[in-house]
Amino acid sequence: MNDDDLAAGVVAGLPGRERIASLILASAPHRHTHAGWQHYRAARGxxxxxxxxxxxxxxxxxxxxxxxxxxxxxxxxxxxPVQETPMLRKVTRLIDRRLQGNTLRQDSPTMPGVMVSGWGNHGKTATVSSVAAAFEDQWLALHDYLNPDAVEGTNDLHAPVVYVQTPVTATPKSLCESILNFFGPERWNMTLPQLIRQVADSLRDHGVKALIIDDVNRLRMHRADDQDVLDLVRALMSFNVTLILVGVNIPGTGLLREASRNRHTGQWTLPPLESTRVHGLEVTQIERRFELVELDRFHxxxxxxxxxxxxxxxxxxxxxxxxxxxxxxxxxxxxxxxxxxxxxxxxxxxxxxxxxxxxxxxxxxxxxxxxxxxxxxxxxxxxxxxxxxxxxxxxxxxxxxxxxxxxxxxxxxxxxxxxxxxxx
Structure with missing residues (x-):
């Protein structure tokens, strides 16, 4: 192909000016809403x-x-573009294994979770979001884009993946509201027990299989509210969802201060809840397990x-x-x-x-x-x-x-x- 033909082909293949302008000027909705997550999932790549x-x-x-x-x-x-790297492959294998395994579990009292740690700019959020979006694509295609657990007579959104960020000043109430607001902004004038029950119902009714909580490094264990948030996070593991926690230097934040690491399996075992702050929704006393994966840099x-x-x-x-x-x-x-x-x-x-x-x-x-x-x-x-x-x-x-x-x-x-x- 000569230069003139190539130039003509480029002109023909370029998007129109209106389309280019829309790509630049259009503002994508936030990923921590259902509309924003679906936009990201559909537009990525x-x-x-x-x-x-x-x-x-x-x-x-x-x-x-x-x-x-x-x-x-x-x-x-x-x-x-997000490319496959040795670091991404390691995280992908772990999250895929955990998601696929948990969705096949029957009558399990608590779902093992995943923690993705790494320093700033290591691509934690991009990597986890990419893996979770691919899982959602597969899950939707497997079930013909219908919620296999839909409650008869309801018309709830089908949301296999929920992405939220840890509130800057986290409390159990604010984390519950962040999860509920993923499906639509409302004023949640409820007590904490009511909010937790509403979260449990929403995760079930919307067919949620994976709950991503980003920026968990914002939790500081010297604050009583943050300790209560961690208790709530542990309780979420009993709601039939795979919990994926993402944060900077998770081992250094104190979140695993009381946990013990199994050197053979690589799992972190969190102790049972010490309080009943979840007001009647205390989960089973089976130990909670997270697998921690470090998203490293290139060497x-x-x-x-x-x-x-x-x-x-x-x-x-x-x-x-x-x-x-x-x-x-x-x-x-x-x-x-x-x-x-x-x-x-x-x-x-x-x-x-x-x-x-x-x-x-x-x-x-x-x-x-x-x-x-x-x-x-x-x-x-x-x-x-x-x-x-x-x-x-x-x-x-x-x-x-x-x-x-x-x-x-x-x-x-x-x-x-x-x-x-x-x-x-």
């Missing part, structure tokens, strides 16, 4: 990048469509780890739309080592660095990403020293071992600035 063009091919586009193409590729560059010490990181960069490279991009833009000439050194393998920071780099490449007309351009980008690292292979990092990318007591999170000033003639 639907943004397809436009065909790649060279500078010459781009100049052949009509001026008005050239502007549309630029807007659309900017949208593409700012929405990197770069072994050949397998290097291959995984480079493969991820290949996926990003194929998605980006820059007019002067060449094969190996992110995977050749020492770029993997450079990107590992800048981000320490944290997937969220890697995405931000490349997204900002793509914007800068378009704004300056350079239309490619290289180390000199990325040297100008400052990112907040947010990578605490958790003892993750410092020796391997030093050997692989020449980075000094970080100090043990570092607690600064917005400290990445980029590489030391070099004179312009040297940077070029």
């Amino acid at each position: 639907q943004l397809l990048p436009p065909p790649p063009l060279t500078v010459r091919q781009w100049k052949l586009l009509p001026p008005e469509r050239r502007s549309d193409y630029d807007i659309y590729r900017r949208l593409t560059n700012m929405n990197l 770069y010490a072994t050949p397998a780890e290097m291959d995984a990181f480079v493969s991820h960069l290949h996926g990003i490279e194929a998605h980006l739309r820059l007019l002067k991009a060449e094969e190996g833009m992110l995977t050749g000439d020492g770029m993997p080592e450079y990107l590992m050194r800048r981000t320490e393998g944290v997937i969220g920071l890697l995405s931000r660095l490349i997204e900002d780099g793509a914007q800068e490449a378009m704004a300056t007309g350079r239309e490619t990403i290289d180390q000199a351009l990325l040297d100008q980008i400052v990112i907040g690292r947010g990578v605490p020293d958790d003892g993750a292979d410092p020796a391997a990092m030093t050997a692989a990318v020449g980075k000094k071992k970080p100090r043990k007591s570092r607690n600064s999170v917005f400290d990445d000033q980029g590489p030391l600035a070099a004179p312009a003639e040297e940077a070029g």
